[in-house]
Amino acid sequence: MFLHLNPQSGEPVYRQMVRQLKQRIATGQLADGQQLPSVRDLSAELHVNPLTVAKAYQFLERDGLVEFRRGQGTFVAADRDRFSKAQQQKLIAPAVAQVVSEALHLGLSVGQLQQLIRQYYAKQQS
Amino acid sequence: MKTWLLIKHELKVTFWIMPYVAFWVIWPPVFSLIHVGFSLSAPSTATFYPLIVMFAGVVFFREFWKNKNLSNAPLEFLFTLPVRRRQIFRVKSSLLAVSLLVPFLGIFAYNLTQPDYKVQLPYQTAEYRENSKIFYLGNFAGARLEKADDGKNENYIHLPSAGNQITAYNLGYVWLLTLLFYGATFGLGWRNPFYFMLFVILPLLWPLGELFFHERLVHKISFYEYSVAWLGRHWLGYWAVLLALTVIVYHFSARKFINAEVR
Amino acid sequence: MQNNNPENIIEALNVNRYFGAGNLALGNFTVSVPRGGVYGFLGRNGAGKTTAIKIIAGLLRPDFGTVRVLGKDPFTFTPADRQRVGYMSEKQILPVNYRVGALVKFCAAFYPRWHHELVAQLLGKFNISCQRKIGQLSQGTQRQVAFILALAQRPELLILDEPAATLDVVARREFLDEILRLLRDADGGTTVFISSHILSDIERIADHIGIIAGGQLIVSEPLDDLAESVKKIRFHSFNNGAANFAYPGAYRTISGRDEVLVTARVRDPLTVAQCAQRHGASYEIQDLNLEDIFYEISTR
Numbered sequence: 001m002f003l004h005l006n007p008q009s010g011e012p013v014y015r016q017m018v019r020q021l022k023q024r025i026a027t028g029q030l031a032d033g034q035q036l037p038s039v040r041d042l043s044a045e046l047h048v049n050p051l052t053v054a055k056a057y058q059f060l061e062r063d064g065l066v067e068f069r070r071g072q073g074t075f076v077a078a079d080r081d082r083f084s085k086a087q088q089q090k091l092i093a094p095a096v097a098q099v100v101s102e103a104l105h106l107g108l109s110v111g112q113l114q115q116l117i118r119q120y121y122a123k124q125q126s
Numbered sequence: 127m128k129t130w131l132l133i134k135h136e137l138k139v140t141f142w143i144m145p146y147v148a149f150w151v152i153w154p155p156v157f158s159l160i161h162v163g164f165s166l167s168a169p170s171t172a173t174f175y176p177l178i179v180m181f182a183g184v185v186f187f188r189e190f191w192k193n194k195n196l197s198n199a200p201l202e203f204l205f206t207l208p209v210r211r212r213q214i215f216r217v218k219s220s221l222l223a224v225s226l227l228v229p230f231l232g233i234f235a236y237n238l239t240q241p242d243y244k245v246q247l248p249y250q251t252a253e254y255r256e257n258s259k260i261f262y263l264g265n266f267a268g269a270r271l272e273k274a275d276d277g278k279n280e281n282y283i284h285l286p287s288a289g290n291q292i293t294a295y296n297l298g299y300v301w302l303l304t305l306l307f308y309g310a311t312f313g314l315g316w317r318n319p320f321y322f323m324l325f326v327i328l329p330l331l332w333p334l335g336e337l338f339f340h341e342r343l344v345h346k347i348s349f350y351e352y353s354v355a356w357l358g359r360h361w362l363g364y365w366a367v368l369l370a371l372t373v374i375v376y377h378f379s380a381r382k383f384i385n386a387e388v389r
Numbered sequence: 390m391q392n393n394n395p396e397n398i399i400e401a402l403n404v405n406r407y408f409g410a411g412n413l414a415l416g417n418f419t420v421s422v423p424r425g426g427v428y429g430f431l432g433r434n435g436a437g438k439t440t441a442i443k444i445i446a447g448l449l450r451p452d453f454g455t456v457r458v459l460g461k462d463p464f465t466f467t468p469a470d471r472q473r474v475g476y477m478s479e480k481q482i483l484p485v486n487y488r489v490g491a492l493v494k495f496c497a498a499f500y501p502r503w504h505h506e507l508v509a510q511l512l513g514k515f516n517i518s519c520q521r522k523i524g525q526l527s528q529g530t531q532r533q534v535a536f537i538l539a540l541a542q543r544p545e546l547l548i549l550d551e552p553a554a555t556l557d558v559v560a561r562r563e564f565l566d567e568i569l570r571l572l573r574d575a576d577g578g579t580t581v582f583i584s585s586h587i588l589s590d591i592e593r594i595a596d597h598i599g600i601i602a603g604g605q606l607i608v609s610e611p612l613d614d615l616a617e618s619v620k621k622i623r624f625h626s627f628n629n630g631a632a633n634f635a636y637p638g639a640y641r642t643i644s645g646r647d648e649v650l651v652t653a654r655v656r657d658p659l660t661v662a663q664c665a666q667r668h669g670a671s672y673e674i675q676d677l678n679l680e681d682i683f684y685e686i687s688t689r
Contacts, residue, residue, distance in 0.1 A: 047565070
């Protein structure tokens with residue numbers, strides 16, 4: 001699994017992993033019930049400390065996104081709750097903040113920005 | 127066996143072993159060619175032994191200072207191997223002891239085959255001659271007078287066992303110096319200035335000894351000869367003291383080595 | 390010893406160590422290294438790092454205080470204890486007139502669990518010939534040999550003092566990979582105690598960080614906690630000007646005309662928001678990597 005990790009970015013590696021894995025689960029790249037690589041394999045692939053991978057998996061489990069099956073491994077939770085509204089908003093908040101900031105900078109109004117967003121929604125959903 | 131591995135290791139890393147062995151294989155035969163007699167009136171090889179030890183001491187001292195160790199393998203490496211320090215010390219000190227003994231065993235064997243030491247009695251004064259004759263005859267086993275054929279007043283004394291006595295004396299002397307070297311190194315520490323002075327003071331022993339040697343009657347007997355003779359009269363005490371000192375210095379050095387810190 | 394927690398593979402308590410005439414190399418030095426991870430031991434030159442490492446490795450004795458490695462005093466380690474601890478010195482300490490192959494054979498005889506295949510594999514990977522004498526190898530290659538010798542012991546504790554110091558970029562990555570491989574294979578049974586100036590390396594593999602300064606350990610915590618709490622905060626757009634602005638407990642404060650740059654511990658983002666609100670300012674929080682954090686802490 002190719003995760004893009006930058007140990008020197010200042011963001012802890014496990015957080016980068018959690019973020020990217022959450023995204024892949026949310027966008028369906030990791031299907032429900034799919035098995036994730038073992039801590040050992042993933043740490044070998046990504047060249048990171050196995051404890052970091054273990055920590056990332058723990059955080060995902062805590063948030064209900066993955067589950068440990070004894071003797072089998074780690075799997076994307078099949079019957080997990082879809083992201084709660086609060087979680088969804090939290091995930092997308094940084095991107096929105098950036099767009100809003102740039103829009104303000106360029107002098108766009110809320111309405112103009114909303115129109116732009118609606119256009120893109122329509123385009124991508126088709 | 128770990129001990130055997132350590133021995134091999136010490137031999138491999140002890141930089142001075144090969145030159146040392148080479149020296150002691152070559153020197154005795156060379157010495158026999160330039161052997162010029164017993165007394166110190168002419169430079170005797172007997173004085174070279176202490177000088178060699180001094181020189182060796184300075185060389186060892188320099189390496190010791192650098193590596194805290196008589197080899198070029200840093201102690202840090204040995205001390206982090208799974209080996210008891212006591213075992214390392216035992217191997218090192220045994221090798222050193224054997225190295226010291228070997229040349230003397232060689233010389234000893236050589237002396238067994240060598241022609242007698244021959245000493246010419248002084249002929250300036252009858253009294254000097256008489257006293258020297260008494261000295262040699264009294265202190266060296268098997269000493270006998272030899273008269274020149276043509277009746278001239280030149281007498282020689284044969285000292286058939288002198289070679290062995292000299293060897294034993296030199297061995298003991300070098301052994302003593304080595305004990306002193308080890309004791310001072312572990313006791314004073316290599317940074318102590320007095321330690322370094324030791325190797326300047328020691329070579330002055332013989333000349334100083336001559337200065338304070340008052341047996342003026344035995345005019346031509348040197349301090350060195352007198353010491354060898356004295357040894358001949360006190361074998362047991364000499365070796366007993368040497369043995370006791372060896373045990374003391376060994377335990378003292380071992381304790382220091384085991385508690386040595388690697389900075 | 391009071392804190393003899395078996396979960397800690399190294400424990401030092403109030404260690405003092407003097408050098409020469411009253412120079413204090415370590416004073417009240419205390420560290421606890423948990424089992425089964427990578428502990429990055431950082432410090433500037435002269436801060437007492439190598440002294441601490443040598444005491445932990447059992448080469449020096451503390452003048453005061455206690456040290457316990459694997460539960461015992463490391464200076465009095467038995468050979469059986471030494472077989473569990475691998476050590477790589479900052480200096481080159483391998484005997485120089487040994488050939489690589491002969492040195493490997495020599496060391497292997499002292500370790501019953503010697504990993505012969507790993508040695509052969511790594512010598513091949515690093516392209517080191519068994520026939521060359523240690524003294525003829527380059528500095529970097531000598532370090533690689535020392536590293537291989539330490540790894541092959543399959544140690545429970547691996548103590549590395551500036552191990553990657555003279556290695557090139559590729560060699561360093563390979564070296565880090567081997568440490569990671571050791572961790573994976575040991576599955577929690579190996580602890581790595583590594584000291585390095587190359588903080589980007591440490592950032593890749595360490596899970597715990599200790600920073601020593603002036604002979605004392607001033608920071609000891611998980612790397613993630615450190616990274617998540619030490620931040621740079623830029624306060625700007627003050628209502629009443631940036632004068633008289635102070636962030637309590639900041640490592641560094643740089644004031645500009647209408648903005649203030651603060652480096653500080655942010656345990657709770659709310660504190661920052663409240664502070665900004667109090668002064669009528671906006672703020673941005675910037676992440677810092679380990680090198681920045683170390684710099685800020687060491688030069689406060």
